[in-house]
Amino acid sequence: MLVSVIVPVYKVERYLDECVASIVAQTYRNLEILLVDDGSPDDCPAICDDWAEKDDRIRVIHKPNGGLSDARNAGLTRATGDCIYFVDSDDTIAPNLVERAVATMREYDADLVMFQFDTISENDVPLVSDYRHNDFDTVMVMTPEEGIKAQVKAEIDGYFWSFLAAAPIYKDHGFSFPVGRKIEDMARICNVIGEARRIVRIPEVLYHYRLRKGSITSGWSPQLIKDWMKAADDREAYILDRYPDLKGFMRLQQLTFFANLDYETIRQSVTASLHIDPEDANELRRRIDRLRKDMDDSGDAVPESTDSLLDMLKDSVDDAVDDFKDNFKEIRDDWIRISRGWKEYMHDKETDRD
Template sequence: MKQADRTPKVSIIVPVYNSEQYLNECVQSLLEQTYKNFEIILVNDGSTDNSGELCELWARQDKRIHAIHQNNHGVSTSRNTAIKQSTGDYILCVDSDDWVDESLLQTCMNAMLSTSSQAAIFDYQRTREDHTPIIEDEAIHWLPQEDSISGDEATRLILQGKVPCLACRYIAARYLYTDHGIFFPVGRVMEDMGTVYKIWFHATSIALVRKPLYFYRQNESSLTAGGHRLDHVTSNIENLNEIRSFISEHGQHLSKDAARFALTMTFNSMKTLRILRASMTSSQYREIRRLIMKQSRSAFFELGLRGNDVRSIARFVATRII
């Protein structure tokens, strides 16, 4: 992190959609930060409840809060709008039904300063509606023991499935978005998977904070809620194509990790596709199945499997989704 005559400013981006039940708690937790140089950008994404009015109320109460109103376009557009209008040196994404520890900004800024990093990854805690912690496998919250790692290694951890790809568990220098033209993919769910790895890859160093500073509320209306959905499958296909293209262009040394990641994700897509088959047209099913098989075959080739090996594996995969 570059030293400057002033304290670096953080832009906190909060997409808001029908969050009147939780928004006040979210914003209050941000205002209680011990680190004071920040702005909060509330993007009301066409809410049909009182969320828009709450955004305006907060903006009138504190000059650091800005309210933006737009038609409903989704999380990606909301975040992109805020990134473009942000004036901070760093970007932090927060979901409107979650809340954060009061020390989040100060802890991350200190960690970045001490390690000369451009980003910081911190731990998080899933909770129920009443704030009761949800006990999860410790592996989900695993981070290396070092104080910092390279962006290259952080990207590898995503591809190895060791670190979840979540936009709300890191803070990063704004220029990592703007200088590289990185924005969240519009019209796609699983938007975090289409973005986070690019930001981490372009960072020279990323600080690691092994403390839960972000509290993710698990509820039915959460932005990432949902079971077996076809748009998850199609977005997964698009994300994997982008990931492997990005790695091919910028990080060839990670190509095998990307191929293994693609295989894992395509198997997940296959399972979902099989569950959803009864609700799809035959032509729609065949086309999506073709795209999944194409991705699997490409990943097998990247891993050095050829000829009979690929045909045998392809037959095995096909029997799972016929």
């Protein structure tokens, strides 16, 4: 079984050798390694060519800069493997990552294998992290529907380097990453999960995710927030088209997400000069109203405490746009009080199900 490893490369000359070395050193040897030089202005193009001279499994694609999605799409087009795996060029992978993923595929007759990851600093120092994605300690076998629900509930992260997938999941469904936008993983993760036959999650740390200042999503901006909303819309559109029975689940999850937004976070976003645009604020309010109406039309009940939190959120956005005036502390205190009641309600619901 040939595994294609796709590595988009841009302005990572400090980390690229370490990344490629970790791929070349895989205990599973039947690899096709595609280094996609996305018009990098530093020494990355030469570093890629040097690696291709050392290892005949490596092919280099030099292309004009088009962004991460464009680079991934270029690699995906050229990939010929039975399985596809993406690696970010400033990260590293465990020596047995591909071996363990392929072995798990064969053992469980799965076409999508997910694993855990840890975090490292720019200087390779291990960092403490607490991702819900890693919060399991036994092998989990899931249907596509179960995987989608877990992803929407943030129990599975959207990182494309956190799983290895059979190539037909991409090749047979016209898959491509959205070019010209960020948050591309969230926009397409459910397209992969939804086209799998069987998903297996293994409790093994096989990827080392580097947190650094220069990464694409290291800083928030108004445009990044808009890209996030587009990604959420893309994800929802795919799920509702492919799995229409999940419509009620999706509506409630979105309302729950908005209900959990912290008023303090909104305040800090404004004071940090992220500036909530009035048009964005209006769209947020309209989106909440649409979701509520969809829930009412479908006959699905929205918990009263969630409704209260949503009203508070809409009020808080209005106040943020108006520079918060004089009632920040009062609304924040109410927010905390109602949020506590909402969490108790959700805990009781889970207890009743058990």
